Amino acid sequence: MTFSMAISLTLAMLAIEPDRSSRELVRAAEQARVTLIQTLAPKVVCVFPRGGRAGGGSGVLIDADGYGLTNYHVVAALGGGREGEGGRYLPQGVEPGRGGSVLMPLEVLGIDPAGDVAMFRLKGEGPFTFAPLGDSDALRVGDETLAMGNPFLLAEDFRPTVTLGIVSGLHRYLSGVRRTLIYTDCIQTDTSINPGNSGGPLFNMRGEIVGINGRIGAEERSRVNVGVGYAISSNQIRRFLPGLRAGLETQHATLGATAFDRQPRLVLIDQILRTSDAYRAGLRVGDRVLAFNGRPIHSANQLMNWVGSYPARWPVELSVQREDKTHALRFRLESLPLPRRERPPPDVPPEEARQLPQPLEGTNDRANIREVRRVLKRARAAVGPADVLDGLSGWTVTYQRTSARDGRETKAESRELRPADVALDANAIALQPAEIEALARWCVMFPPRRARSSQWRVTGGDEVAGRIAVVIERRGDEGLTIEMAFDDETARLLYVSFTDPVTGKLLRFEYGDFRTVGGLSLPHLRTMYVEHDRFAEDRVQEYRIADGAAQPSL
Numbered sequence: 001m002t003f004s005m006a007i008s009l010t011l012a013m014l015a016i017e018p019d020r021s022s023r024e025l026v027r028a029a030e031q032a033r034v035t036l037i038q039t040l041a042p043k044v045v046c047v048f049p050r051g052g053r054a055g056g057g058s059g060v061l062i063d064a065d066g067y068g069l070t071n072y073h074v075v076a077a078l079g080g081g082r083e084g085e086g087g088r089y090l091p092q093g094v095e096p097g098r099g100g101s102v103l104m105p106l107e108v109l110g111i112d113p114a115g116d117v118a119m120f121r122l123k124g125e126g127p128f129t130f131a132p133l134g135d136s137d138a139l140r141v142g143d144e145t146l147a148m149g150n151p152f153l154l155a156e157d158f159r160p161t162v163t164l165g166i167v168s169g170l171h172r173y174l175s176g177v178r179r180t181l182i183y184t185d186c187i188q189t190d191t192s193i194n195p196g197n198s199g200g201p202l203f204n205m206r207g208e209i210v211g212i213n214g215r216i217g218a219e220e221r222s223r224v225n226v227g228v229g230y231a232i233s234s235n236q237i238r239r240f241l242p243g244l245r246a247g248l249e250t251q252h253a254t255l256g257a258t259a260f261d262r263q264p265r266l267v268l269i270d271q272i273l274r275t276s277d278a279y280r281a282g283l284r285v286g287d288r289v290l291a292f293n294g295r296p297i298h299s300a301n302q303l304m305n306w307v308g309s310y311p312a313r314w315p316v317e318l319s320v321q322r323e324d325k326t327h328a329l330r331f332r333l334e335s336l337p338l339p340r341r342e343r344p345p346p347d348v349p350p351e352e353a354r355q356l357p358q359p360l361e362g363t364n365d366r367a368n369i370r371e372v373r374r375v376l377k378r379a380r381a382a383v384g385p386a387d388v389l390d391g392l393s394g395w396t397v398t399y400q401r402t403s404a405r406d407g408r409e410t411k412a413e414s415r416e417l418r419p420a421d422v423a424l425d426a427n428a429i430a431l432q433p434a435e436i437e438a439l440a441r442w443c444v445m446f447p448p449r450r451a452r453s454s455q456w457r458v459t460g461g462d463e464v465a466g467r468i469a470v471v472i473e474r475r476g477d478e479g480l481t482i483e484m485a486f487d488d489e490t491a492r493l494l495y496v497s498f499t500d501p502v503t504g505k506l507l508r509f510e511y512g513d514f515r516t517v518g519g520l521s522l523p524h525l526r527t528m529y530v531e532h533d534r535f536a537e538d539r540v541q542e543y544r545i546a547d548g549a550a551q552p553s554l
Helices: 003-016 022-043 072-076 234-245 277-281 300-307 350-355 365-383 386-390 426-430 433-445
Strands: 044-049 057-061 067-070 083-095 098-112 117-122 144-149 161-174 183-189 201-203 209-218 225-233 257-263 266-272 288-292 315-322 325-332 394-403 409-417 456-464 467-475 481-487 493-499 506-517 520-530 533-545 549-551
Touching (some): 022 201, 044 117, 057 072, 072 098, 072 117, 083 117, 098 234, 117 234, 183 209, 225 234, 365 386, 365 481, 365 520, 467 493
Antiparallel strands (some): 044 057, 083 098, 144 161, 161 183, 257 266, 506 520
16 A cells, blocks of 8 residues: 555544544554555665675665666776676565675666766576666655665665655756756755665655665765755666666757746747758747747746756657747757766865766676667567467458658558568668668567577667657668667567668658457558658558458457
8 A cells, every 4th residue: 555545544543533542543554654665675675786785775676577777977986897796675475585784796787977877787596676767757845755775885785775865846957067967957955865775765655666765965174964965866777767778878969959937938049050950940049939849938048957967868748939939849959978088186285186986988788788688578578478479471451541742541551471580680771761661560470589689779769659669770781771769668668660772761660559460469550751751651450361361350
């Protein structure tokens, strides 16, 4: 039972038993909170350097495979590269075969130096107990929160310290050091956060992770919290998860333009790069900024604060006003340069230099190829059961195509047979675009047994129709590069993209409206783009699978 459920229950009981004492109601709420904390504690990790407990921080597990989140400045201080140890206290029965104080090897996967986030993986047999990511945009000032972690390394048996407080502010901005540790659109809380809490979770009272704790306001000459702590929002982190899980060094975004406040609530664009996507989409100097991704903009700082919480090349919508007309501009954000790698200058005091993150950098190639295999395995399972897929020989599809240019509708039919070899080899470059797209889809249903790192790679994340996607790039020896994006939650194929070998134009096929046909989850909507412009839309009317019998869509 969650804390909020307990409150609802006690209020209902109060309506039935108006003479019940308020003390009993308080005790019921208190017990619900204690139960929630007991449930969450095994999901919190004490992060240590390998072979020792001098220093370290905190973390939290976010899935059953042992993947977890912490701060970049925590893993940068581990020493010895991308290896460390994670300690947890597990009551008996929480995880099979484990109990008590458990210390396990830890591998650092992806890093986000600018946003002060990192992902790790505990090396051990799963399943692991974990906490889900919540919706940080749903937070309100005054909402209660729990912080859990290992402040001052007090948890010798790995039982986390727990503090309770409220959300004190939202959408805060904290500048960083040498383009690292920049907190954009972050959460301010009075929940006590101290050294050692870094990387630990900020929970709402439903037991969901709404932030990763990282910075505090401290008294001068002191590292003790004075009631002002900051957490990186879960919704910002969620956009970076595909890259972090794949061992990448992720980059944050910039608009490709700058803005200033002409007067209160009047934000104007004053400079713009002509090479930026924003300029190509129509953004111009003098435009008044009204909203960014649906959020009203009242100041230039507010705009840049929100832009900085997105990954590089993320698709966004900017609403602007020009000559009394409103324009909705859709484009991709630019890449903010990665942090500089120089060591602290010699005039920096040693105590201050030790607090700066060390230059842990680059990608974890082992993590990347592991993620490629994981995504392709999940994507195949998302289409249908193995026995149904293995018996699949092909299908005929009847669909109605609508032209984006003139709205003309035509009925068409296409037949696809399962290729004898789904490898995208040197012959693929001679195929027609429709054949390349079909071959890519078959490759999802019948992925290669061994995904070579020289050909397959996770390149990061994307957003498609409001869904966060993980993007895999397949680079062939023949020069044909294909991008495939998969829903990060359902693993469904969301798009296939490549450059036409003949025309040199970028083609993209997006999929939607998935329905069950003959035991398979198949798209009934395909939208085609040429150089980012909508070309046509196909609406499937019928699939005829294998023996030619029409299969109903469920």
